[in-house]
Amino acid sequence: DVKVTQSSRYLVKRTGEKVFLECVQDMDHENMFWYRQDPGLGLRLIYFSYDVKMKEKGDIPEGYSVSREKKERFSLILESASTNQTSMYLCASSFSGKDYGYTFGSGTRLTVV
Amino acid sequence: GNSVTQMEGPVTLSEEAFLTINCTYTATGYPSLFWYVQYPGEGLQLLLKATKADDKGSNKGFEATYRKETTSFHLEKGSVQVSDSAVYFCALRTGSGYSTLTFGKGTMLLVSP
Numbered sequence: 566d567v568k569v570t571q572s573s574r575y576l577v578k579r580t581g582e583k584v585f586l587e588c589v590q591d592m593d594h595e596n597m598f599w600y601r602q603d604p605g606l607g608l609r610l611i612y613f614s615y616d617v618k619m620k621e622k623g624d625i626p627e628g629y630s631v632s633r634e635k636k637e638r639f640s641l642i643l644e645s646a647s648t649n650q651t652s653m654y655l656c657a658s659s660f661s662g663k664d665y666g667y668t669f670g671s672g673t674r675l676t677v678v
Numbered sequence: 679g680n681s682v683t684q685m686e687g688p689v690t691l692s693e694e695a696f697l698t699i700n701c702t703y704t705a706t707g708y709p710s711l712f713w714y715v716q717y718p719g720e721g722l723q724l725l726l727k728a729t730k731a732d733d734k735g736s737n738k739g740f741e742a743t744y745r746k747e748t749t750s751f752h753l754e755k756g757s758v759q760v761s762d763s764a765v766y767f768c769a770l771r772t773g774s775g776y777s778t779l780t781f782g783k784g785t786m787l788l789v790s791p
Binding site: 569598610623655657663665668669670671672 | 709710712714719720721722723724727729767769771772773776777778779781782783784
């Protein structure tokens with residue numbers, strides 16, 4: 566069964582910590598994406614990557630960075646976690662092209678205290 | 679730019695009722711259209727898609743027809759079950775190569791026995 570795996574389902578971190586969220590896909594997808602989901606705000610795109618070592622800013626990149634050193638892995642980094650980054654984080658991947666939807670991971674619920 | 683508008687929820691139905699969730703879109707070019715479902719505490723799953731005008735996507739009793747003349751992709755099901763309770767997202771993707779999905783804000787469906 567094809568899948569996108571996020572390393573943690575639940576994570577609690579302290580303010581100011583550097584946080585790494587990992588995502589791995591086994592479908593040989595070129596594209597990978599990080600979203601955050603908050604009540605009433607829907608899905609908001611943080612960063613995406615079209616290919617290895619490539620990255621593009623989404624709608625809300627401030628306070629985040631990403632790394633894609635291998636095709637199957639896309640990491641989201643919170644440089645200095647803050648309480649307003651408490652959220653559900655969703656990773657997704659897809660082939661390039663308009664006819665392809667995304668495959669999502671199960672999500673990581675991050676709480677910053 | 680691209681946008682997706684969904685009816686606001688929650689939509690509350692009794693088991694075996696008929697379901698319609700409205701979705702309209704604005705897009706440049708000829709998008710592909712998608713419906714995703716998110717069960718509580720999980721990531722999004724692709725429910726169905728249509729890649730050109732007049733196509734009908736279907737899965738698990740759900741259907742949606744790509745209507746170019748009304749720029750719509752309404753989700754329907756003839757008889758809902760309690761297990762269909764979830765949040766439903768309409769989305770579109772345009773262009774070729776480097777493109778992202780544009781999501782609606784989601785519609786919560788609550789089905790009571």
